[in-house]
Amino acid sequence: MIWNFTKMHGAGNDFVVLDGVRQSIELTPVRARALADRHFGVGADQILLVENPLHPDADFRYRIFNADGGEVEHCGNGARCFVRFVHEQGLSRRNPLRAEISTGLIVLHEADDGQVSADMGRTAFTPPDLAFDPAGLDTRGCSEDTLYRLDLPPEAGEVWCSLVAISNPHAVVQVDDVDTHPVARQGPAIESHPRFAQRVNAGFMQVIDRRHIRLRVYERGAGETLACGTGACAAAVAGIRRGLLDSPVRVDTRGGALQIDWDGQVLRMQGPATTVFHGQIDIDALTATL
Numbered sequence: 001m002i003w004n005f006t007k008m009h010g011a012g013n014d015f016v017v018l019d020g021v022r023q024s025i026e027l028t029p030v031r032a033r034a035l036a037d038r039h040f041g042v043g044a045d046q047i048l049l050v051e052n053p054l055h056p057d058a059d060f061r062y063r064i065f066n067a068d069g070g071e072v073e074h075c076g077n078g079a080r081c082f083v084r085f086v087h088e089q090g091l092s093r094r095n096p097l098r099a100e101i102s103t104g105l106i107v108l109h110e111a112d113d114g115q116v117s118a119d120m121g122r123t124a125f126t127p128p129d130l131a132f133d134p135a136g137l138d139t140r141g142c143s144e145d146t147l148y149r150l151d152l153p154p155e156a157g158e159v160w161c162s163l164v165a166i167s168n169p170h171a172v173v174q175v176d177d178v179d180t181h182p183v184a185r186q187g188p189a190i191e192s193h194p195r196f197a198q199r200v201n202a203g204f205m206q207v208i209d210r211r212h213i214r215l216r217v218y219e220r221g222a223g224e225t226l227a228c229g230t231g232a233c234a235a236a237v238a239g240i241r242r243g244l245l246d247s248p249v250r251v252d253t254r255g256g257a258l259q260i261d262w263d264g265q266v267l268r269m270q271g272p273a274t275t276v277f278h279g280q281i282d283i284d285a286l287t288a289t290l
């Protein structure tokens with residue numbers, strides 16, 4: 001079966017985007033993994049699937065599959081690419097656009113200057129919101145936030161992390177210097193820590209000033225990415241709750257800059273969305289090779 005696809009990225013976080021409205025797309029974990037494979041497939045951090053909505057108030061349904069094949073709740077950089085794709089492909093001219101994700105609706109708007117803004121939906125902070133087991137852990141109150149001391153394997157040490165759900169789960173660690181911090185060791189140890197029953201995205205945040213951070217994210221199901229939109233939201237919100245940051249926050253990632261606004265209720269992200277190329281792939285031939 002031949003699928004048309006579009007390769008896109010948001011601040012270097014890259015995606016294979018599939019039109020499931022005009023094509024019959026059944027995306028399985030095996031197929032998502034094959035498409036995301038950087039040697040035998042197209043290569044991507046996540047696969048994004050555009051479908052007709054189930055929710056009566058939504059324009060489209062927006063589904064996200066990590067490079068490891070797992071379907072997840074949200075993807076911020078992907079949401080900006082999603083609305084750019086819908087407009088470029090002529091699927092809709094609505095702007096703003098309402099996209100249905102697993103936890104409800106998000107509102108996306110493409111500005112004339114090419115920047116895309118996204119109302120990122122709900123935030124949550126309790127252990128159950130992240131399928132996290134805090135039993136017996138040391139905690140530290142930090143203004144509105146609670147920090148949990150997470151024991152990692154000996155070579156990775158220990159971290160104090162904030163819990164933030166942007167529909168998907170994030171553990172945010174404040175570090176002195178994102179360039180020298182051992183993200184390659186601590187990222188995987190946090191991502192698959194047994195206390196996170198559904199695993200977690202691990203964010204490492206360096207505070208530059210009250211309106212500016214640098215961020216690296218070791219993503220659940222994808223590894224370290226050049227940028228993570230929900231991770232940028234989680235880090236900014238954690239920093240504001242800890243009294244370290246004021247909204248709006250500029251988040252510098254290795255792939256580009258994002259702006260996050262949060263007033264305690266509405267969470268808004270603004271950033272770029274780029275179309276790289278269009279292609280076709282025989283999905284059955286691809287999965288047969290893996």
Ligand SMILES: N[C@H](CCC[C@H](N)C(=O)O)C(=O)O
Nearest residue numbers: 075076077168220228229230
């Ligand atoms: N890169 C994405 C995050 C994908 C989420 C995925 N890594 C997960 O939650 O498992 C973003 O821009 O928000």
